Amino acid sequence: MNEATLLQPLPGRSARVAFTGKRRDFFRLVRRGALLELITAGFYRFWLSTDIRRILWSGTTIDGHPAEYTGTGKELLIGFLFALAILAPIYLVYFLIGIELERARAFASIPLILFFYAFGQFAIFRARRYRATRTVWRGVRFWMSGSGWAYSWRACLWSLLALVTVGLALPWRESALERYKMRHLHYGDLPGRFDGAGWALFKRGFWLWLLCVCFVAAFAAIARVRSHPGLLFLPVLVFLVGGLFVYCAYKAIVWRWWLSGICFGEVWFHSDLRAGALMRLYWATVGWIALVVLADVVMIALVILIAALTPLFGGHFTAAGMVLFARQHFYLLLGANLANYLVLALCVGVLARVYLVHGVWGRVVVSATAHNLDRADDVRARGDLVSALGEGFADGLDVAGF
Amino acid sequence: MVSTSPDSSAETGGGAPNAAAGGAAAKPVTYFDGITNRRHEVALAFGRALEISEHGAAVASWAYDDLRAADGGQDTLRLKCTSGPPLARLEVPAPQVQAEIRARARFLHVERETGAQTRRIVAWSVAAIASIVAIVVFGIPLAAARLVPLVPLSFERRLGDMVDNRVQQIFRGKICTGAKGNAAFAKLIKTLAQAGHLNMALRAAVLASPVPNAFALPGGKIYLLNGLLQKANSVDEIAGVIAHEMGHVAHRDQTRMVIQNGGTSFLIGLLLGDITGSAAIIFATRSVLAASYSREAEAGADAFAISTMHALGRSPAPMGDLLFRITGAQGGRTIGILASHPLTEDRRALMRREDRPATGPEILSAEEWRALKAVCRP
Numbered sequence: 001m002n003e004a005t006l007l008q009p010l011p012g013r014s015a016r017v018a019f020t021g022k023r024r025d026f027f028r029l030v031r032r033g034a035l036l037e038l039i040t041a042g043f044y045r046f047w048l049s050t051d052i053r054r055i056l057w058s059g060t061t062i063d064g065h066p067a068e069y070t071g072t073g074k075e076l077l078i079g080f081l082f083a084l085a086i087l088a089p090i091y092l093v094y095f096l097i098g099i100e101l102e103r104a105r106a107f108a109s110i111p112l113i114l115f116f117y118a119f120g121q122f123a124i125f126r127a128r129r130y131r132a133t134r135t136v137w138r139g140v141r142f143w144m145s146g147s148g149w150a151y152s153w154r155a156c157l158w159s160l161l162a163l164v165t166v167g168l169a170l171p172w173r174e175s176a177l178e179r180y181k182m183r184h185l186h187y188g189d190l191p192g193r194f195d196g197a198g199w200a201l202f203k204r205g206f207w208l209w210l211l212c213v214c215f216v217a218a219f220a221a222i223a224r225v226r227s228h229p230g231l232l233f234l235p236v237l238v239f240l241v242g243g244l245f246v247y248c249a250y251k252a253i254v255w256r257w258w259l260s261g262i263c264f265g266e267v268w269f270h271s272d273l274r275a276g277a278l279m280r281l282y283w284a285t286v287g288w289i290a291l292v293v294l295a296d297v298v299m300i301a302l303v304i305l306i307a308a309l310t311p312l313f314g315g316h317f318t319a320a321g322m323v324l325f326a327r328q329h330f331y332l333l334l335g336a337n338l339a340n341y342l343v344l345a346l347c348v349g350v351l352a353r354v355y356l357v358h359g360v361w362g363r364v365v366v367s368a369t370a371h372n373l374d375r376a377d378d379v380r381a382r383g384d385l386v387s388a389l390g391e392g393f394a395d396g397l398d399v400a401g402f
Numbered sequence: 403m404v405s406t407s408p409d410s411s412a413e414t415g416g417g418a419p420n421a422a423a424g425g426a427a428a429k430p431v432t433y434f435d436g437i438t439n440r441r442h443e444v445a446l447a448f449g450r451a452l453e454i455s456e457h458g459a460a461v462a463s464w465a466y467d468d469l470r471a472a473d474g475g476q477d478t479l480r481l482k483c484t485s486g487p488p489l490a491r492l493e494v495p496a497p498q499v500q501a502e503i504r505a506r507a508r509f510l511h512v513e514r515e516t517g518a519q520t521r522r523i524v525a526w527s528v529a530a531i532a533s534i535v536a537i538v539v540f541g542i543p544l545a546a547a548r549l550v551p552l553v554p555l556s557f558e559r560r561l562g563d564m565v566d567n568r569v570q571q572i573f574r575g576k577i578c579t580g581a582k583g584n585a586a587f588a589k590l591i592k593t594l595a596q597a598g599h600l601n602m603a604l605r606a607a608v609l610a611s612p613v614p615n616a617f618a619l620p621g622g623k624i625y626l627l628n629g630l631l632q633k634a635n636s637v638d639e640i641a642g643v644i645a646h647e648m649g650h651v652a653h654r655d656q657t658r659m660v661i662q663n664g665g666t667s668f669l670i671g672l673l674l675g676d677i678t679g680s681a682a683i684i685f686a687t688r689s690v691l692a693a694s695y696s697r698e699a700e701a702g703a704d705a706f707a708i709s710t711m712h713a714l715g716r717s718p719a720p721m722g723d724l725l726f727r728i729t730g731a732q733g734g735r736t737i738g739i740l741a742s743h744p745l746t747e748d749r750r751a752l753m754r755r756e757d758r759p760a761t762g763p764e765i766l767s768a769e770e771w772r773a774l775k776a777v778c779r780p
Contacts (some may be wrong), residue, residue, distance in 0.1 A: 020476045036520065040527030047515070047523060058473035065432075065493070066475035073523075091668060099564050138441070139434025139491045188439060379439045381489065 012266075012372030013063070019362040020066070021059030026358040027350070029055060034346045045395075046080065047073030052353070056361050057135065063373050070141075071134035071388070076395075079130070079388025083396045090119075114156070120399035121155035122148040125181065126390020132185055133385045143383025146184030148390070154180060167209060172198030178258065187264050188379035195268070196261025204253045208246050215242055248282045249275045251360075259368045266375040273367035281359040285351055292347045296340065429495035433461060436487035444492075448502060454492065462486060469507035471514075479503065538666050543695065546661040550654050555602070555621070558657050562621030569625065578608040578628065583777025586770035590637070591624070593765050594645050598710040600652050606644075610778040614728045618647040620656040628778045634724055637766045640774075641714075642707050642721025642753070649706025655699040662695050696742040704749060708756045715762020722746075722753030 033048035050073040057069035098112055129144040136142075158173035175198035182194035222235045252275050259271035307325075326333055433442040433454055444461060447453040452464040464483040472491060474480030479500040481492040494500050504510060578584070591606045606624040614629040624647050626640070634640045650656065711718040729746040743749075766774065 036524065040524055041531050043527035043530060044523060051515075054473050058475065061475055066473070066478070066480075068473050068480070068491075088668065091664075095664065099560055136489055136491075138439035139436045139489045140439040141489060377440060381437055381439075 013374045014369055014371045015063040015373055017365045017368045017370065018061040019059050019366050020061060021055055021358060021362055023354060023358060026052075026055055027354050030350050030353045034350050038342065038346060043077075046076035049073075050076060052357065053131070053134075056358070059362070060365050062137065062370055065138050068136040069134055070136055071130070075388045076391055079390070079392035080395050081392070082387070082389050083392025087393070087396045116397060117159075118152045118156050119393070120397045122152040123390055123393035123397055123399055124155075125151040126386075127394045128181060128390075129386055130388045130391050133383065137187070138379075140188040140379055140381045141383065141385075142185060142187050144181075144185050144386075146180065151177070151180055167212075168202075171201035171205065174198070174201060174254070174258075175261075178261065182262065186383060187376070189382050190265040190267070190376060190379050193263040194261045195263055196257050201254070201257045204257065205250060208250050208253070211242075211246055215239060215246075244282060244286065245279070248279045252276070252278045255364045256367065259364070264376065267370060267372045269368050269370055271364075271367045271369075273364060277363055277367070278360060281355045281363065284359075285355040288351045288355075289348055292344065292351070296344055300340070431495070431499065432493040434489070434491045434493075435461070436490035446494075446499065448506065452503070452506075462490070464492075466506045467509055469503065469510055470512065471510045481507075534669055538669055542662050542665045542669075543698075546658045546665070549661055550658045553654075553657055558654060559621035561657065561660065562619040562623050565619050566623055569619070573609045573611065576610040578610050578778035580773065580777035580779065582770075582773035583608070583775070586766055586774040587626075587777065589770065590641060590644065590766060590774070593714065594641060594648060594710060597713040598645060598648050598652060598706065600648055602651070604648075604651070608777050616643050616647055618650045618656075620651075620654070620660075622651050624648070624651070630724075630728070631775060631777075633728060634775075636720055637764060637771050637774075638711070638716050638720040639724040641716065641765050642711055642718050643724065645707035645710040646703045646721070648710070649703030650699065652706060653699065653702050655703065659692075659695060659699065663692055666692075693742050697744055700743045704744075704752065708753065712756070712758065714765065716760055716765065717757045718753045719757040722750030726750045 029051055030048070033044065033051065036044040037048060050069075050071055053069045053071065057067045060067050094112060094115070101112070125146070125148040129146075129148075132142040132144045134141075155177055158169070158176055161169045162173045175194075175196055178196065179194045182192045185192035219235055219239050252273050255278075256271045256273040259269050259273070262269045430443045431446055433444040433456070434440070435442065442456050442461065444454050444456045447455070452466060452469065453460065454462045454464065462483075464481070464486060468484045468486070470482050470484060472480045472482045474493065477495065477497075479494040481494065481503070482488075483490060494503065587606060587608060591604055594600075595604055600622075602622050604622045604624060606626070608626045608628060608631065611627040612629040613627050614633050616624070616626045616630055618624045624644065626644065630643065631640065707721060708718040711721075725746050731747050
């Protein structure tokens with residue numbers, strides 16, 4: 001034994017997190033799910049998101065044991081229906097108060113939107129609580145205490161501060177909110193904790209913030225000098241491309257910081273995710289979407305060309321002829337456009353899920369190593385299941401977060 | 403470590419030999435009791451039930467029919483037992499042992515979503531969609547029509563004030579102030595309200611805007627825009643349009659519209675949720691529905707205008723002419739299902755059918771009409 005080991009009386013067991021999910025399986029799942037979502041006008045989403053979580057959870061292996069997601073689509077549906085029943089009267093009250101305020105002064109009801117922001121934050125907290133109680137590892141589930149409203153007002157105040165400081169306070173916002181959420185998360189009788197400091201995230205991400213400010217300033221300057229909108233094409237392109245690079249780096253930095261801050265009792269995680277680790281996934285998404293759109297444009301051009309050349313449509317390939325055709329077959333064209341749009345949207349949805357959900361998850365979790373795992377070898381089960389009401393609110397209010 | 407357990411039920415176990423998954427010492431079967439997360443390396447025996455033992459001591463006995471597959475890793479079979487603790491799990495990595503279990507557990511994959519289950523979800527969803535469509539197309543208009551009489555007039559007035567606040571801000575300083583013109587306008591409003599049996603305090607004003615239009619707010623506020631006034635050639639043309647707006651007030655169309663559009667937005671927006679790219683679909687559906695509700699309301703207001711003009715012994719035909727002068731023929735230009743009003747040529751044809759020779763006096767004298775036309779001139 002050398003000195004180093006002697007200095008550490010408890011050389012805890014460490015293990016890198018593994019991910020065994022296969023992209024092909026996941027692709028099949030979301031392709032089928034997207035079609036079913038289309039047929040059911042979106043009702044299938046409860047079962048699809050359950051299936052997605054099951055695949056992600058069970059593909060994530062910590063210390064040789066995969067995690068397990070025990071939620072069901074039915075729970076999500078019931079949670080959604082309850083949330084709907086609660087939201088309906090709230091919307092009505094919101095409407096009535098809005099009328100009174102508008103009567104007093106035009107546009108006075110705008111601050112009411114803040115209420116829905118707060119409600120959305122509440123929903124985010126409660127949704128995480130549902131997911132935690134459906135997460136099982138080694139026969140013991142996670143659970144969460146804490147109050148959704150206490151979280152909500154904290155989130156609102158921090159958001160306000162972040163807004164006032166033009167995003168500079170964002171790291172501290174993230175850190176404070178995550179501390180609240182992790183403080184109330186438990187694995188059995190092992191309490192969770194978040195050690196990520198706002199300052200650490202600030203140091204890592206400050207150059208991105210600066211880059212953003214420079215981008216915006218440069219863009220504004222160019223937009224002012226070049227008055228012709230056509231000349232703005234290049235700057236806009238640079239802006240978008242640069243923006244995506246910055247975003248990828250930002251996401252990677254935040255993920256790394258977040259994973260490295262997680263502790264349960266004496267077990268702690270560390271992540272070595274590089275800032276450029278997610279670039280390929282995001283650019284693959286953009287590339288595939290561009291390809292799909294290009295294929296779509298080519299297909300439409302071909303259809304128009306064939307339609308113009310066949311005698312069925314008069315064979316007049318003139319602008320006036322096409323306008324006439326469009327006027328005569330309005331519903332046909334409307335239907336064709338709608339179908340085309342839906343197919344396109346579904347493709348984009350599938351691509352985003354494959355790369356940005358499955359891909360990013362796989363990339364992020366394997367960057368983590370769990371330390372001191374022997375301190376999690378005899379954890380007692382605690383905590384009860386909670387309903388999916390929070391998920392329902394998040395769905396009804398269209399907020400995403402985790 | 404998987405080892406053979408003492409065979410207590412070899413002869414009763416349906417001839418099943420007591421299973422020994424030898425050679426898998428490197429891949430132990432792990433049992434979690436659902437009370438702590440402690441790893442128990444256990445031995446399995448295939449008796450009448452799946453016998454789980456640790457160091458020779460029985461830990462659990464799981465009936466084969468209660469065994470279910472839980473999500474696990476790639477190669478590990480993870481089992482749970484419906485009659486055991488809900489989170490107790492058995493992780494079986496060795497393929498031979500997995501095969502032994504699969505051979506006995508009939509309902510291992512019963513929780514997996516089957517084709518029949520998917521079809522059931524689809525069928526219920528389609529039923530739900532049909533029900534929502536029925537509610538939106540038939541239920542909500544019916545409910546709105548029943549609800550509107552229950553909404554107190556004072557509420558409607560508040561609704562009107564709210565919109566009026568915004569109107570006042572948009573048209574700040576553009577309310578026409580010509581004294582003689584306003585007097586003539588007030589007379590016009592009063593005459594029409596009496597003829598239409600509209601027993602509520604109406605407020606009306608002419609706004610200096612070049613847009614040829616007129617509109618009514620809930621609670622009985624009517625605005626006439628100067629653009630329309632200047633296009634009009636006679637009192638009857640303007641009177642018809644004002645009577646049409648009074649029709650909206652009398653039928654309380656805006657209140658009904660608020661209830662209808664609010665209801666459909668809520669149903670469509672919330673129920674359809676976040677299917678990828680659904681925003682455009684929701685927008686399209688809502689536009690079509692709102693337009694269809696609106697066309698009905700417009701037809702109702704036209705009927706009100708026609709009967710009011712008849713009551714005054716005047717013809718509604720000039721109103722149709724005025725509208726046609728403004729919009730021209732619309733057929734082939736507007737998209738039928740998206741239009742908020744019936745086609746102008748159809749409206750004009752309807753009003754011409756209702757044309758009758760004048761039996762009543764002119765609503766305004768020639769002098770009053772001139773004053774009204776000049777109401778926005780400083």
